[in-house]
Amino acid sequence: xxxxxxxxxxxxxxxxxxxxxxxxxxxYFQRALASADAGITIDQWVILQQLHIQDGxxxxxxxxxxxxxxxxxxxxxxxxxxxxxxxxxxxxxxxxRFKIQLTEGGKAKIEEVLPIVKKARTVAWxxxxxxxxxxxxxxxxxxxxxxEF
Amino acid sequence: xxxxxxxxxxxxxxxxxxxxxxxxxxxYFQRALASADAGITIDQWVILQQLHIQDGxxxxxxxxxxxxxxxxxxxxxxxxxxxxxxxxxxxxxxxxRFKIQLTEGGKAKIEEVLPIVKKARTVAWxxxxxxxxxxxxxxxxxxxxxxEF
DNA sequence: TGCAAATAATTAGTATAACAATTACTTTTG
DNA sequence: CAAAAGTAATTGTTATACTAATTATTTGCA
Numbered sequence: 057x058x059x060x061x062x063x064x065x066x067x068x069x070x071x072x073x074x075x076x077x078x079x080x081x082x083x084y085f086q087r088a089l090a091s092a093d094a095g096i097t098i099d100q101w102v103i104l105q106q107l108h109i110q111d112g113x114x115x116x117x118x119x120x121x122x123x124x125x126x127x128x129x130x131x132x133x134x135x136x137x138x139x140x141x142x143x144x145x146x147x148x149x150x151x152x153r154f155k156i157q158l159t160e161g162g163k164a165k166i167e168e169v170l171p172i173v174k175k176a177r178t179v180a181w182x183x184x185x186x187x188x189x190x191x192x193x194x195x196x197x198x199x200x201x202x203x204e205f
Numbered sequence: 206x207x208x209x210x211x212x213x214x215x216x217x218x219x220x221x222x223x224x225x226x227x228x229x230x231x232x233y234f235q236r237a238l239a240s241a242d243a244g245i246t247i248d249q250w251v252i253l254q255q256l257h258i259q260d261g262x263x264x265x266x267x268x269x270x271x272x273x274x275x276x277x278x279x280x281x282x283x284x285x286x287x288x289x290x291x292x293x294x295x296x297x298x299x300x301x302r303f304k305i306q307l308t309e310g311g312k313a314k315i316e317e318v319l320p321i322v323k324k325a326r327t328v329a330w331x332x333x334x335x336x337x338x339x340x341x342x343x344x345x346x347x348x349x350x351x352x353e354f
Numbered sequence: 355t356g357c358a359a360a361t362a363a364t365t366a367g368t369a370t371a372a373c374a375a376t377t378a379c380t381t382t383t384g
Numbered sequence: 385c386a387a388a389a390g391t392a393a394t395t396g397t398t399a400t401a402c403t404a405a406t407t408a409t410t411t412g413c414a
Contacts, residue, residue, distance in 0.1 A: 069326065070330065070338050070341055070342055070345075071230060071234075071326065071329060072251075073341075073342050073345050073346060073349075074223075074226065074227050074230060074341075074345060075227055075230070075231065075272075076272045076349065077223065077227075077345040077346070077348050077349045078223050078224055078226075078227030078228075079227075079272060080272075080349055080352050081220060081223060081224070081348065081352060082224065083352075084352040084354070085220075087354070102221075123224075123225045123228060123229075177218065177220065179351055179352065180220060180348055180351055180352060181219065181348070181351075182351045183347055183351060184344065184347060184348070188340075188344050189219050189344075191337075191340060191344070192219055192222075192223075192341065192344045192345075193219055193222050195333065195337050195338075195340070195341045196219075196222050196223060196226040196341075197222060197226070198332055198333060199226050199229075199230065199329055199330070199333070200222075200225065200226045200229055202328055202329055202330075202331045202332060203229050203230060203232075203233040203328065203329060
């Protein structure tokens, strides 16, 4: 059976294209990590990378920085701690909080995974010039701002 | 505490921007459906909309058309059938398949939800001209093609 | 100061998504 | 034609996401 794909019938809206591209990108990075036996997911990587930029953030700060919500960050940190890549250090100044810190193993994991991620990026941005990437960012950020709640 | 956002430290890569924009867009459409008490999720809507374009598709055809995988489509169809928006009709030509068909209620749901989705789209594409949207699609499709497995 | 409101983290429930494996059926091919 | 390969749908497991509710703690204000 033929699946209709003509412009008359296919859901050819930019939102659909945006959704499917983001999905495939995530999947591609996920598979790159899996086939290198990195032992972490791409979302766990995003948290590790943020801690690499600024170690000791609270879970809520991590949530804001990565645009994930609090319960999701709780569970990702649970997994990262179980793998001994991070530790929850009680914040003496505010006993509701933890400072999430990279362990030595976490730092080593970042060094291990970074080349994999960088290689996947070169595949993703292949055939795109700088101007195109800049324009993409501008347009995506406009959409992002349009949808501020 | 300050969350670092300068270009030196923030994960300012196009992939991150793509991911967060797609996530916010999905969230925005999801909330639009929820606050209108549509009773379906955005992913269920995507399947309904595809059936509106071409009714009676098999689950695998739906999966290909919407870029979802087969187990996900199975579960979405389970939910849509439970809500009496679709029915699984055995395919007499191939007894492994079902034809997924919209019920009258499903067709009514599409008419009910379409204005909500259209309104959300106008918000999302606000401040973007046609040329920008066209360029966005071109660039996203290039990335999509780059990541073909 | 004391109490209400806000905040940080967690837990529970539902939905989506990827992957692997299984079952049932169909097609290919030796 | 029968066995092997392929296909359609399902099931199970793990992970992410959103909502809502809960607990513990801190802040704000009367």
